[in-house]
Amino acid sequence: MKVENLSSSHVTDSDKTSKVDEKDAPANASPKVTVIEKQTQRRIFKIIVIGDSNVGKTCLTYRFCSGKFPDKTEATIGVDFRERTIDVDNEQIKLQLWDTAGQERFRKSMVQHYYRNVHAVVFVYDVTKVSSFESMPGWIEECDRHNLNKEIPRILVGNKCDMSNRVAVNTNMAQKFADSHNMPLFETSAKDDEKANHVEAIFMTLAHKLKNSKPMMSPYMSTRGRDLSNVQVVKVGKTAQGLGIEENPDNKCAC
Numbered sequence: 698m699k700v701e702n703l704s705s706s707h708v709t710d711s712d713k714t715s716k717v718d719e720k721d722a723p724a725n726a727s728p729k730v731t732v733i734e735k736q737t738q739r740r741i742f743k744i745i746v747i748g749d750s751n752v753g754k755t756c757l758t759y760r761f762c763s764g765k766f767p768d769k770t771e772a773t774i775g776v777d778f779r780e781r782t783i784d785v786d787n788e789q790i791k792l793q794l795w796d797t798a799g800q801e802r803f804r805k806s807m808v809q810h811y812y813r814n815v816h817a818v819v820f821v822y823d824v825t826k827v828s829s830f831e832s833m834p835g836w837i838e839e840c841d842r843h844n845l846n847k848e849i850p851r852i853l854v855g856n857k858c859d860m861s862n863r864v865a866v867n868t869n870m871a872q873k874f875a876d877s878h879n880m881p882l883f884e885t886s887a888k889d890d891e892k893a894n895h896v897e898a899i900f901m902t903l904a905h906k907l908k909n910s911k912p913m914m915s916p917y918m919s920t921r922g923r924d925l926s927n928v929q930v931v932k933v934g935k936t937a938q939g940l941g942i943e944e945n946p947d948n949k950c951a952c
């Protein structure tokens with residue numbers, strides 16, 4: 698397990714302030730110290746990012762959490778977590794992004810965990826690969842099979858727009874699909890530095906929706922009530938070899 702520090706802060710900040718009450722303190726006695734402990738809690742929202750393998754889920758979440766395109770990615774095994782604390786209308790909220798494996802064989806063991814206590818879903822397809830768009834109904838069905846609350850915010854993201862000469866998924870078609878499932882469509886690129894603000898805006902839009910929504914489960918806790926306040930970024934089983942799973946050379950990333 699590899700731990701990366703991409704997180705900007707912890708969920709619970711504890712500020713201790715010491716105050717000396719001089720009136721009560723005899724001249725030769727040590728001053729009486731009153732400790733005022735102020736606890737502030739931040740809401741944590743769990744967002745799962747799903748879609749076929751190689752559509753750019755890791756790159757999108759990395760772009761949002763670290764502000765850049767990763768130098769190198771590998772197929773996700775199980776799930777990767779990334780977190781970022783943001784300010785939404787003067788409230789600090791933490792978005793916990795669950796970057797899930799697109800490959801079926803790397804999902805099996807973790808799939809139950811993805812769908813527990815989810816606050817929002819990001820569906821990702823690759824605009825240059827029609828099959829990844831055609832898989833979208835299957836991903837929505839998977840959410841339904843795991844009884845995901847239909848009321849939680851969902852967004853559809855077409856990634857890799859920088860490859861403009863290879864776009865194969867028509868925007869109108871994608872928009873119709875998004876409309877029919879009552880979710881907004883964003884077409885973007887995790888890679889294009891000029892689109893960095895756009896990726897930012899996508900997750901900020903989601904954050905606003907979350908802030909104003911009334912989640913079914915406490916956003917102060919996550920996964921089975923475990924307080925994840927101190928979890929930073931944890932990569933679970935990043936390489937196939939580490940898990941004793943045979944790697945598929947065809948699915949190795951090109952970046």
Ligand SMILES: Nc1nc2c(ncn2[C@@H]2O[C@H](COP(=O)(O)OP(=O)(O)OP(=O)(O)O)[C@@H](O)[C@H]2O)c(=O)[nH]1
Binds near residue numbers: 748753856859
């Ligand atoms: N041109 C371009 N390539 C991208 C973009 N986003 C990701 N890629 C590339 O697409 C490949 C797959 O990216 P990942 O982010 O690992 O894809 P993934 O969806 O997380 O894949 P799995 O972990 O297998 O589910 C890598 O080679 C990336 O460099 C993008 O916006 N534009």
